[in-house]
Amino acid sequence: MKAFGVHRFWAIVLKEFIQMKRDRVTFAMMVGIPPIQLALFGFAINSDPKHLPTAIVNADRGPFARALVWGLAQSGYFTVIRESATEAEAARLLQLGTVQFVVNFPEDFSRRLIRGEQPSVLVEADATDPAATGPALSAIRALAEPVLRRELTGPLAHLRKTLSPIDVQVHAHYNPENITQYNVVPGLMGVVLTMTMIIITALAITRERERGTMETLLATPVRPFEVMSGKILPYIMVGYLQASLILLAARFLFHVPMVGSLPLLYAVALPFIAANLAVGITFSTIARNQLQAIQMAFFFFLPSILLSGFMFPFRGMPGWAQGIGACLPLTHFLRIVRGILLKGNSLTEIAPELWPIILFMTVALTVGLRRYRQTLD
Amino acid sequence: MIAHTQPSDVIDVVGITKSFSGKREVNAIDLRVRRGEIFGFLGPNGSGKTTFIRMLCGLLTPESGSGTCLGYDVIRDQREIRARVGYMTQKFSFYEDLSIRENLDFIARLYAVENRRQAVDASIERLGFQGRSGQLAGELSGDWKQRLALATCLIHSPQLLLLDEPTAGVDPKARREFWEQIHGLANEGLTVLITTHYMDEAERCHRLAYIAYGTLLARGTVDEVVASAGLSTWEVAGPGLNELARELRPVEGVRQVVPFGNTLHVTGSNAHALDSFTSPWRTRGTHQWTRVPSRLEDVFIHLMDSARDNFS
Structure with missing residues (x-):
């Protein structure tokens, strides 16, 4: 007997290839998924988000303010979606997350500029995600000077000599110190729930089928909805336990501010947890074995983590990627958690993010129930 | 209800x-x-x-x-x-x-x-x-x-x-x-x-x-x-059963030749045909031929073989 028999080794290699070929789903995942994900995430992810929605509160209405607004748009970082907002309106837009920035020009802006008094421009930023606002805020400081230099002609040319004709003041709302944890830790709540809920339940029915216990269940009078809901409820409780652990850690380990109502957060977590469980159950009715179920769970998990705004700023992605992201429950749940914890959002403010989750949950549950067959036909 | x-x-x-x-x-x-x-x-x-x-x-x-x-x-x-x-x-x-x-x-x-x-x-x-x-x-x-x-x-x-x-x-x-x-x-x-x-x-x-x-x-x-299958069976004892089985299998009227311990069971679906076609071996005197009741297994194998002829 040789220490290493090539024919024995080769027998194993051949057998592995035959088995690989038989398991079509796994093979497709191995070969097909990398290019898809490469294209998806390679093009979608951008840590230098541009075209961030901005509202302008302009009490001055002079040419300099107009020039600066034009300059903001030209920089590519800002897209002005509200040209002349009132202060109250702007504050609301910021709270809702409709705009990332509010730029305020004070009443006497032009006058003080001409006098060389270095008037201040107040930039209010929704800094829940510091990564989203950072590059834009650097850009605004850099663009003020060249824009105004062009405007300051004739008798005002001497103002060009001042180091900076205006003073840009930044108010980072909700996360004034730009602490990344404030953004990441609440987000983790959604990510952890997505991961565990989907993986655990993806195995639930596949395991019954693989071990043959499915036939036992089917032969009893138990109904599909009873099986589904009975399988979901214990994991809802596990989900709440996880959420509580993360919130405790957020509070006492990371000192994340908790401005909003915790009971509200717990209540809206329910449809999110249920949505993820329903996805898992649906996967487990499709998968033929537990390995496939896990693969499907990961296939769902990756875009959830990369396209939801958890790892990279949502607004930094191209429109199509934002579209995919908007279909995922995690995207909306992240906004809800950050909204409640950091901004103190109430139910009315998070409602636009809540109904997509509920819609998703309903669809996933329906598909899962239809896939789960009561007979073996 | x-x-x-x-x-x-x-x-x-x-x-x-x-x-x-x-x-x-x-x-x-x-x-x-x-x-x-x-x-x-x-x-x-x-x-x-x-x-x-x-x-x-x-x-x-x-x-x-x-x-x-x-x-x-x-x-x-x-x-x-x-x-x-x-x-x-x-x-x-x-x-x-x-x-x-x-x-x-x-x-x-x-x-x-x-x-x-x-x-x-x-x-x-x-x-x-x-x-x-x-x-x-x-x-x-x-x-x-x-x-x-x-x-x-x-x-x-x-x-x-x-x-x-x-x-x-x-x-x-x-x-x-x-x-x-x-x-x-x-x-x-x-x-x-x-x-x-x-x-x-x-x-x-x-x-x-x-x-x-x-x-x-x-x-x-x-x-x-067993009765409805209408099989009839001989039990054969003696030397060289393997060769005997090989000789008997192609004989007309013989449906099954199955070793059974130290004997052979020779089964046919028509008692008359089985008896007449196997008589050269039965009268040779080299083996003991005893008529035995057909067993359930013989019946099932017979049913399965005829079903294969009819259905596949």
Whole structure:
């Protein structure tokens, strides 16, 4: 007997290839998924988000303010979606997350500029995600000077000599110190729930089928909805336990501010947890074995983590990627958690993010129930 | 729901048919099983036995045919039937990560068994599980798994027991105990439909049916089935049986030549033809030829061979 028999080794290699070929789903995942994900995430992810929605509160209405607004748009970082907002309106837009920035020009802006008094421009930023606002805020400081230099002609040319004709003041709302944890830790709540809920339940029915216990269940009078809901409820409780652990850690380990109502957060977590469980159950009715179920769970998990705004700023992605992201429950749940914890959002403010989750949950549950067959036909 | 009287026929179905991807797995089977009867369902692997059983307990819907099981319509009242039938699948299929007691308790809850606790306790005691009811089902040996499976099927006091090859891989002693229990249950009025490959088990049934290629080929008591096949058999003893078997197999009128211990069994479907075509060997005097009754196994192999000629 040789220490290493090539024919024995080769027998194993051949057998592995035959088995690989038989398991079509796994093979497709191995070969097909990398290019898809490469294209998806390679093009979608951008840590230098541009075209961030901005509202302008302009009490001055002079040419300099107009020039600066034009300059903001030209920089590519800002897209002005509200040209002349009132202060109250702007504050609301910021709270809702409709705009990332509010730029305020004070009443006497032009006058003080001409006098060389270095008037201040107040930039209010929704800094829940510091990564989203950072590059834009650097850009605004850099663009003020060249824009105004062009405007300051004739008798005002001497103002060009001042180091900076205006003073840009930044108010980072909700996360004034730009602490990344404030953004990441609440987000983790959604990510952890997505991961565990989907993986655990993806195995639930596949395991019954693989071990043959499915036939036992089917032969009893138990109904599909009873099986589904009975399988979901214990994991809802596990989900709440996880959420509580993360919130405790957020509070006492990371000192994340908790401005909003915790009971509200717990209540809206329910449809999110249920949505993820329903996805898992649906996967487990499709998968033929537990390995496939896990693969499907990961296939769902990756875009959830990369396209939801958890790892990279949502607004930094191209429109199509934002579209995919908007279909995922995690995207909306992240906004809800950050909204409640950091901004103190109430139910009315998070409602636009809540109904997509509920819609998703309903669809996933329906598909899962239809896939789960009561007979073996 | 109509009040169902206890019908004398627990299973009464006509023309039950089922196909999978164009292949007819079960072909127009008629079957009547009486109350308190142990009915053996025999046939080669893949003959449609499991499919037929699954249709009886509502796991599959027949594509055509009709009839009743426990007085309920096999197509409309699947849920009613399921609640009253105990079905033991071919493969051990209870929760290996639950204990004996937990498995019994779980199934008892699904069937909404009254006085569940007592029922579970009684079941554990009856099957001799006392003292080990906390053991995980996955750790049990094959015999004990089979006992647990049977106990679980019985927890809701079903009126009909469907057992799909319940004794595969079980040792002879446990098999005997199993059959004693089945006969005890039948005595109490439970009806049992059981599939098996073992001839000795077939002989323990009150009545039998033989199915091949989805078609029911014979039914009745063991004697009726043997008689209806009309086989006749010679037992041959003497030297050089291997060569003799090779010589006899191609002879006209001979259907089977099977070694049986130190003898050969030579079987034909026409006694007259068998006798006349084998007379050169019988009169040679080298071997002892004795006429013996045909055995069930000879009948089944004969049925299977003729079915293959007719159906494939």
